[in-house]
Amino acid sequence: MGANIVCVTSSGGLPIFSRKIGNVESLSFSTIGSLNGVHLFGKSKGLLLESTETENSTVVWKEYDDSLILICVAVMNGQEVVEEIIETVYNALIVFVGTNEIKNFKNVERFKRSLRPSYPIIDCILECLDFGDRNTNLDLLKLVEAILCREGKTLQIALDSFVEVIGTQFGWLTIENCVAAATDGWWSLVQIERKLLSHIVRSSSHCTCFDMPIYLPFKSPTVPIRLVSVCLINPIRVNVLCGSSPDLSAISQKSYQCWSPIVDTLKLAVQSHPRNIPSNLGFHDSINGFLLINMLLGKFLLCTSLKSTKKDSKSCAETLKSFYYNAVRILEKSETLHQPLETYWVAEYHKLHAIKEGDDLICVLFHSGIPTPCMRLISRETLNIIVSQGELSWSHSSSK
CATH class of the missing domain: 3.30.450 (Beta-Lactamase)
Structure with a gap:
């Protein structure tokens, strides 16, 4: 059980990348060429080929900006879910290179290199698919995972103070990659943007802190902004979207100043995982x-x-x-x-x-x-x- 997703250029069908998940073989070059060829043939006849199904697989094509074609072949997943996978993957590409680069790239090899940082995020997206086995991640498409703890209000107050010091409206706190507190500005982002940001933080959770330029597919698709993440205590991270200042060292210093007074509260909040709800809430025995x-x-x-x-x-x-x-x-x-x-x-x-x-x-x-x-x-x-x-x-x- 598994899935393949490939990206080719609209003009010549040149492969940009190919990713897979599960126990399926990677698509061969000839298979990719055939899938692109049948889409191109339909386009030349004024037909739009969107999807087809076999006995246990679904194939979906989607072209973007007359520049890229994404093709996904997934086992045991319907057309609607596969279309959402393709949409999310395309937005993940925007996050790393922006819409201008996607529409106007000239050098294919250079463009392929610029997309390599997106591969871990694409893999996270594919893990959201359901294959009915025990080898898939327990994540869901487009939805961010949350955690509820009794310390939530204290964490929210601290987060609001922290983002005010940084000079941004967009911040969120995660415990084991689950959102424990977030600003209204972060919740105002388009749902798929929040999900992609969560994927990035999760895939970089091994870093003590990081600072990377990103694009937001809907809010800022052409102008990069900074995503900064700092580990407060393992496994709690505070994350912000901000402009060119302050720099990473200043944000790290300010995070220590803002969060060190409530480090005991942070340690208590961690105890809500893996239950993800306070332990004193009781439910029916069944x-x-x-x-x-x-x-x-x-x-x-x-x-x-x-x-x-x-x-x-x-x-x-x-x-x-x-x-x-x-x-x-x-x-x-x-x-x-x-x-x-x-x-x-x-x-x-x-x-x-x-x-x-x-x-x-x-x-x-x-x-x-x-x-x-x-x-x-x-x-x-x-x-x-x-x-x-x-x-x-x-x-x-x-x-x-």
């Missing part, structure tokens, strides 16, 4: 885990460590991810005439139920012994327990 999504803010919370081992926790997360991609995403759509509000699965060893209330959507994994009619009541109860905790501010962009 629940093995749940996935909570706020569709308005584009964030999700994954809790699979209620009473399971690390191995069982990963299995729960994989089951919830498959349930979300295969049965739940229809609940997120608002354009249908008859909008479904809930769905469920029944399997031999577990049951799953999802329900949508307002901007929130919760998917709950139960053990198989729970009576099916009871799942709706328990799912609602679980959602209300979290949403009613005002100090956690789940449904708000910040804790202010």
Whole structure:
């Protein structure tokens, strides 16, 4: 199970890059040429070839700015999801080189070199796909992962003070790559921009601090800005978007001044992981885990460590991810005439139920012994327990 994504030039079909994930072979040069050739043939006849499907695979083509063609071949994933993968990958290219370079590059080899820093991010994007196995990452497309802790308001106040000192509106604090606090400016970014920023921070989490120029696909696609990230204590990072000043050393010094007074609070906040919610919140005994999504803010919370081992926790997360991609995403759509509000699965060893209330959507994994009619009541109860905790501010962009 796996996927391939390739990028070629629109004018001559020259390969720019090829990335893959899972147990599939990389696409050969002849296969890439054939896929590009059939798209080019349709274009010459006034036809737009968008996608096709085989017995277990989906192929999607997408051309951008008469400059690049992205082709994705994915196993066990439908057209809608693969189209989102292509869109996200293209925006990842913009993050590293900007739209002007994509539209007007002259030297193919130089352009290929400039895109190499984007490869780890493209790999992170591909890991969001669901292949129904235990080798995939437990991330979700376009949604940033969040963590809730009792110390959230204190962290938010400290973050707001820190970004004011730096002179920016865009800042966020992560615990194990999960957003624990963020400014209103950061939440105002387009959802896919926030997701790509999270991918960059995650892929560079081994660095004590880093400073890199990036473009924002919607807010700043032609003018670079700086992404600066500083590790406060392992595994907590503070991240900001800013202009040419202050420099990295000054930001590192100011981060120490702002955050060292609450280092004990930071250590307490870390204890919310891997549960991702405060330990004093209790849930029904039939629940093995749940996935909570706020569709308005584009964030999700994954809790699979209620009473399971690390191995069982990963299995729960994989089951919830498959349930979300295969049965739940229809609940997120608002354009249908008859909008479904809930769905469920029944399997031999577990049951799953999802329900949508307002901007929130919760998917709950139960053990198989729970009576099916009871799942709706328990799912609602679980959602209300979290949403009613005002100090956690789940449904708000910040804790202010």
